[in-house]
Amino acid sequence: MKRPTIGVLTWREGKRFAEPAYFRRLLRAGQELGSTVFLFSPKDVLAQGKQVRGFILDANGNWQARMFDRPDAVFDRYRYTPTQAFKDYVAFRRTSNFLYANNRLANKWRVHEVLYRDERMHRWLPETFLYNRANFVKMLGRHSFLYVKPLNGTGGRNILCIEKTDQGYRLLGRDRQRSKISTVVKQVDAVLRYVDRWTRAEKYIVQQGLRLQLVPKRAVDMRLLIQKDGNGDWRVTGHGMRVGGERSATSNLHGGGKAMPVQEFLRPRFGDARTVEIVRDCEQLANQTAESLENHFGRMVEFGLDIGIDVNGRAWLIEVNPKPAREVFREMGAVQQYKQAISRPIEYAMYLARTKGQEEKEKKYAKLASRR
Ligand SMILES: Nc1ncnc2c1ncn2[C@@H]1O[C@H](COP(=O)(O)OP(=O)(O)O)[C@@H](O)[C@H]1O
Ligand SMILES: [Mg+2]
Known part of the structure; x- marks a missing residue:
């Protein structure tokens, strides 16, 4: 079989890209996995998608444009900005018919509404x-x-x-x-x-508001990454605790939060057995969330979940990020998880390219049928 090509849809201005460091790693991961990964933005799509101007790295590590045929699958990494460029991207997503590894997700309110329709989610959703x-x-x-x-x-x-x-x-x-x-x-x-x-x-x-002050005066929450693997199945890649700055309303790493391993954080507070239970509950939450959202919004590749663990050890879903960062793993020095976090979407896109998305549909029907 020919080497699959995976397009990564993102913002570009000249040779400036939205997330250059991540994309360098992504392209390298693609190469190691035996695919060709290139970056493109909506304006790079020509001839109704039969031709795409793609950006790859040359031998010196500089971005270089090259014409490609229609990619075998597309990983959408275009992130929200309040700009005209983003509106153009939304219009582009409506009309382009690539084999997308991920659909767009809705805003925080719509996501809550959709999840709330699934009764199995209720115990994890704050009012x-x-x-x-x-x-x-x-x-x-x-x-x-x-x-x-x-x-x-x-x-x-x-x-x-x-x-x-x-x-x-x-x-x-x-x-x-x-x-x-x-x-x-x-x-x-x-x-x-x-x-x-x-x-x-x-x-x-x-x-x-959730009582997340497991550390006095600090907001603490878990970032969990759930991704499709090379067989099209959801897998929890890893998680980390984010401990916010003192007297900060948020724990986001951007806002000065610090990352640490979940078990290491929970054990001294809840003991071994309860820690295992809490982590298992979070993983169940993640799998249920992924399934529920995918049933409504269509195919997805990954979610970064912000999960609150309250002072009683109860897990709550705070936010679903469809285009998540992976920095929590790097911050913690979790090298293996960081690598997987980068390569899994490519492995999944390659799986899609190979099966044209058919096998996954069949699996989904089989799963639904087995439930009846
Ligand atoms: N209902 C809540 N209760 C307690 N803390 C919250 C709540 N909602 C958000 N936070 C804190 O604020 C952070 C950012 O909120 P989030 O909903 O994830 O928005 P953003 O899109 O800005 O990341 C969370 O990671 C958490 O630390
Ligand atoms: Mg968040």
Whole structure:
């Protein structure tokens, strides 16, 4: 069989790419696996997709353009930015008919709605509503701790949390530039005004706040990576705990969080047996989430899940990232997992290229049939 070609769809301006360091590793992984991986952006697709201008590395490690035939499969790594280029990409995804390893996922609210329809997911989902004043007031009556987050936010931006305390309401957050905000407001009216102002520019959700302070004064959560492997099956590649900066509302590594191995973190707090249970529950959560989302949104290749482990050891799904970073493994020095995290999507794309996506469909039908 001919060497499969895998296109990686991403943002490009000249020879600048969105994630150059990751893409270098991805191209190298492709080569080791026996495929040709190239980068392209929507504007590089010519002749209705029969020809694609692809970018690869030359012998000196510089980006070089070359014309390719239609790739055998495409890994979509185009990440959200509030720009016209992103809108063009969305339009492109609607009309292009490559064999995609992954579909697009919806915003935080839509994802919650879809998962909530699956009853098996309920025990892991924090109570969540679309933000408006009425829903916020309702949630404030039900929980003493709330999060307000933009539907399309990433990296811990524009997140605000509100905690009822004896002194009033403590507001803690990160603004557009990810700068920390911290203030105490006495009157509930002032809180409502503050949150209204905070949420003015875009749509938000309001979510039950989880008690994740396994380390005093720090937000701690788990990042779990679940990916398809070279047989088209979901596999948990690995996980790590992210420990946020002191008095930070978020644990994102971008915002100053630190990574450490999950077991090492949980054992001193919960003991051996409970730690095993918690990790198993997180893996079950991940498999269920992947299955449920794929049933609704179509084929997917990987998810980075933000999972909250509360002070009682209960796991909660905080966020699903369809185009996740892998840095948590590198931060922890988990070399093997880091390598797999990079190569698995290529292995899966190669599997798709080989089977044209047919085998996977059959497996899915067989699974559904066995459940009836
Ligand atoms: N409901 C919540 N309860 C407790 N902490 C939360 C909650 N929602 C978010 N966080 C904290 O904020 C971080 C960022 O929130 P997330 O929903 O993942 O948004 P982003 O897209 O910005 O990463 C989480 O990783 C977690 O540390
Ligand atoms: Mg997140």
